Amino acid sequence: MTAGGSAKEPLVHIENFRMDFGDTTVIKDLSFDVYAGETFGFLGSNGSGKTTTLRALLGIYQPTAGTLHIAGKVFEPRDGARLGYLPEERGLYKKERVLDVMVYFGRLKGLSKAAARNWSLEYLERVQLADKAAVKIDKLSGGQQQKIQLGVTIMNNPELLILDEPTKGFDPVNRRLLMDIIEEHKRGGATVIMVTHQMEEVERLCDRVILLKDGTAKAYGTISAVQEQFGGTVYRVAYDGDLPPSTLYRATGVTSTSSGTADLVPLHGATEAAVVRELIQAGVEVKRFTTERVSMEEIFIRVYGDQNTLTEA
Amino acid sequence: MTPAPRLARARRTTKAHHNLGTVVGFEFTRTIKKRRFWIATLAIPVVMAVIFVLVFASNSSTRATTQAQKNAALSFMYTDASGIIPESLAGAMGGRKAQDPATALAAVKSGTSEAYFAYPANPAKDPVKVYGVDKGVFANNTYEAVAKQVLAIAAQEKIGSPTLTAATGGDVRVDTETFREGQPSGGLGAALPPLMFLLLFYVVIILLSNQMLNSTLEEKENRVTEMILTTLNPTTLIVGKIISLFLVGLVQVTVFLAPIVIGYLFFRDRLALPDVDLSALTFEPGPMIVGALLLISGFTLFTAVLVAIGAVMPTAKEAAVVFGPLMALIFVPFYAISLILSDPSAPIVRVFTFFPLSAPVTAMLRNGFGTLSTGEAIVVIAMLFLLGIVILRLAVHLFRYGSIQYGSKLSITKTLRRRPAELAGK
Numbered sequence: 013m014t015a016g017g018s019a020k021e022p023l024v025h026i027e028n029f030r031m032d033f034g035d036t037t038v039i040k041d042l043s044f045d046v047y048a049g050e051t052f053g054f055l056g057s058n059g060s061g062k063t064t065t066l067r068a069l070l071g072i073y074q075p076t077a078g079t080l081h082i083a084g085k086v087f088e089p090r091d092g093a094r095l096g097y098l099p100e101e102r103g104l105y106k107k108e109r110v111l112d113v114m115v116y117f118g119r120l121k122g123l124s125k126a127a128a129r130n131w132s133l134e135y136l137e138r139v140q141l142a143d144k145a146a147v148k149i150d151k152l153s154g155g156q157q158q159k160i161q162l163g164v165t166i167m168n169n170p171e172l173l174i175l176d177e178p179t180k181g182f183d184p185v186n187r188r189l190l191m192d193i194i195e196e197h198k199r200g201g202a203t204v205i206m207v208t209h210q211m212e213e214v215e216r217l218c219d220r221v222i223l224l225k226d227g228t229a230k231a232y233g234t235i236s237a238v239q240e241q242f243g244g245t246v247y248r249v250a251y252d253g254d255l256p257p258s259t260l261y262r263a264t265g266v267t268s269t270s271s272g273t274a275d276l277v278p279l280h281g282a283t284e285a286a287v288v289r290e291l292i293q294a295g296v297e298v299k300r301f302t303t304e305r306v307s308m309e310e311i312f313i314r315v316y317g318d319q320n321t322l323t324e325a
Numbered sequence: 326m327t328p329a330p331r332l333a334r335a336r337r338t339t340k341a342h343h344n345l346g347t348v349v350g351f352e353f354t355r356t357i358k359k360r361r362f363w364i365a366t367l368a369i370p371v372v373m374a375v376i377f378v379l380v381f382a383s384n385s386s387t388r389a390t391t392q393a394q395k396n397a398a399l400s401f402m403y404t405d406a407s408g409i410i411p412e413s414l415a416g417a418m419g420g421r422k423a424q425d426p427a428t429a430l431a432a433v434k435s436g437t438s439e440a441y442f443a444y445p446a447n448p449a450k451d452p453v454k455v456y457g458v459d460k461g462v463f464a465n466n467t468y469e470a471v472a473k474q475v476l477a478i479a480a481q482e483k484i485g486s487p488t489l490t491a492a493t494g495g496d497v498r499v500d501t502e503t504f505r506e507g508q509p510s511g512g513l514g515a516a517l518p519p520l521m522f523l524l525l526f527y528v529v530i531i532l533l534s535n536q537m538l539n540s541t542l543e544e545k546e547n548r549v550t551e552m553i554l555t556t557l558n559p560t561t562l563i564v565g566k567i568i569s570l571f572l573v574g575l576v577q578v579t580v581f582l583a584p585i586v587i588g589y590l591f592f593r594d595r596l597a598l599p600d601v602d603l604s605a606l607t608f609e610p611g612p613m614i615v616g617a618l619l620l621i622s623g624f625t626l627f628t629a630v631l632v633a634i635g636a637v638m639p640t641a642k643e644a645a646v647v648f649g650p651l652m653a654l655i656f657v658p659f660y661a662i663s664l665i666l667s668d669p670s671a672p673i674v675r676v677f678t679f680f681p682l683s684a685p686v687t688a689m690l691r692n693g694f695g696t697l698s699t700g701e702a703i704v705v706i707a708m709l710f711l712l713g714i715v716i717l718r719l720a721v722h723l724f725r726y727g728s729i730q731y732g733s734k735l736s737i738t739k740t741l742r743r744r745p746a747e748l749a750g751k
Contacts, residue, residue, distance in 0.1 A: 090558060164552065
């Protein structure tokens with residue numbers, strides 16, 4: 013399964029991966045590749061098997077069947093000096109001081125004590141936690157602890173970043189900081205695998221994505237290819253008046269019920285002209301009408317809309 | 326096709342050693358930097374120091390009291406139905422013969438006489454009745470001591486021979502020499518050195534077992550496991566933790582022993598510490614080597630068991646439930662110590678010797694007292710080492726593949742059943 017990838021060998025290669033927990037099959041038969049230098053979105057609703065796949069890839073779970081390789085081989089911790097992994101279940105040694113913990117992980121990633129210490133102090137300065145270096149981690153707020161966790165993840169300039177719901181628990185300011193850091197690493201040539209429910213992040217950062225549902229891939233490829241696969245277009249309209257209910261479209265991203273903007277997802281192959289006509293007949297003043305690609309959020313809703321388990325990260 | 330990209334990697338052996346040193350350094354440093362560690366560690370020597378001071382003060386007081394009692398002469402009245410006690414002897418020791426027991430007793434009750442001793446016709450059969458003015462629990466013992474001494478000296482005079490007197494009183498010196506397999510055995514002097522390993526084992530288990538139990542629980546409770554497992558081999562982590570715990574234990578033992586050593590070297594007389602004649606100790610190579618190996622193998626087994634329990638249990642609270650019975654099993658041989666020493670071939674002693682959890686203590690006891698044969702020693706040591714290594718590997722496996730079951734107890738069978746298709750072909 014190449015789905016928009018190149019002919020070169022992938023950095024991450026997963027083939028016919030199956031994962032059972034007792035009688036429950038979490039992943040049925042999953043195959044995909046991630047290439048060096050790309051940012052890869054790993055999408056799916058809660059319980060779809062994303063975290064399980066990452067844990068199996070990193071040797072934390074033993075796969076029931078299949079091949080999961082990083083750089084051509086099964087991952088082992090001794091190969092992890094240039095891997096940055098931000099797990100979904102996060103935590104640090106809460107009773108230890110911030111700098112001690114960061115230096116410890118830096119040492120485990122192969123940095124000298126001095127280098128780990130210098131890097132940590134610079135990072136703390138950048139994320140405005142320089143005054144917390146000697147504070148115990150359990151004295152920090154949740155957001156501050158997330159910053160420390162992120163710092164530990166990106167120490168030693170990792171070549172492969174695996175981020176499992178990286179913005180989970182972040183406020184908007186920290187989320188922006190995180191996105192900036194991911195982009196920096198992306199520009200620096202790092203490969204990023206990102207599990208997220210934030211579709212704007214996917215559209216902003218990812219080169220390719222995979223959508224996982226019920227243990228299998230529902231879509232896989234570049235953003236544009238996936239958008240094309242799911243109907244391709246949406247009508248973006250700026251209007252005055254009340255949008256009427258219709259069998260020709262489904263309104264999403266409505267900014268106001270009486271006027272504003274909305275994305276109209278065409279149903280049953282409804283044309284632009286038919287939709288505009290219906291709006292005008294309903295007394296809506298159409299100020300602007302453009303055809304756009306369907307958003308990843310819309311695709312996500314289409315794929316997982318029938319599941320009540322979908323929750324915001 | 327271009328070859329697969331590589332993740333930059335440090336040289337394996339160097340990195341493994343580097344990581345082990347890093348884990349040991351981190352675990353050791355963070356433990357001894359904690360205030361509560363020093364509070365717990367210093368509590369025992371402080372208590373010991375307080376006791377030493379109290380003993381020191383008490384001994385000074387006791388010595389003064391004893392001296393005062395020695396200088397004070399006791400005046401007493403007595404009646405002698407046996408006819409053993411010469412009046413001259415009693416007179417020399419402060420005694421005066423009473424004509425009438427009732428009058429003598431009345432004199433004691435009124436306080437005009439300190440004491441009255443009524444010697445029966447047959448002191449071997451009937452008790453000597455002693456009456457005295459109350460001088461307190463301890464000083465009252467003087468009456469009995471003087472009454473006995475008067476009778477003893479009178480009897481010695483009747484016998485008229487110091488040798489017979491010593492023989493009848495059991496006041497003779499005995500030198501015992503015993504042989505085992507044709508060779509002189511060292512007695513208690515030879516038993517004590519190997520038993521020091523038992524003492525060391527006891528101290529190490531008491532001091533470190535709780536920390537061993539919690540060593541892997543911390544990663545689990547703090548949700549650090551996934552971060553750790555992608556940067557560090559779990560074997561390195563666990564071995565590093567065990568080494569650091571051992572170092573922590575050494576620090577604690579040093580702190581505990583310091584006041585004892587200082588007290589023994591500089592204040593032995595004043596603290597009434599026994600004047601141990603170290604030259605009487607015999608260090609026989611065989612029992613010493615067996616003792617050392619039993620200590621190391623026993624430590625290995627218990628460390629492995631405790632780490633495995635920590636890997637299985639979700640929280641320290643739940644792990645503590647298993648901890649109590651485990652400790653009981655380790656030290657249960659002490660309840661049968663008399664049987665272990667007197668009848669090493671008894672079935673229960675044999676069970677204790679070869680049951681892994683009770684084996685170290687039982688075998689070390691028997692080794693000290695010379696009832697553990699070479700064959701038995703080899704079997705026990707080999708069993709403890711092998712079982713320890715197997716359980717340690719199991720503990721690493723449980724930690725590696727089970728410790729991210731953060732909220733629930735790990736199913737060992739399920740964990741073992743999950744055989745990795747890829748790892749098998751690696």
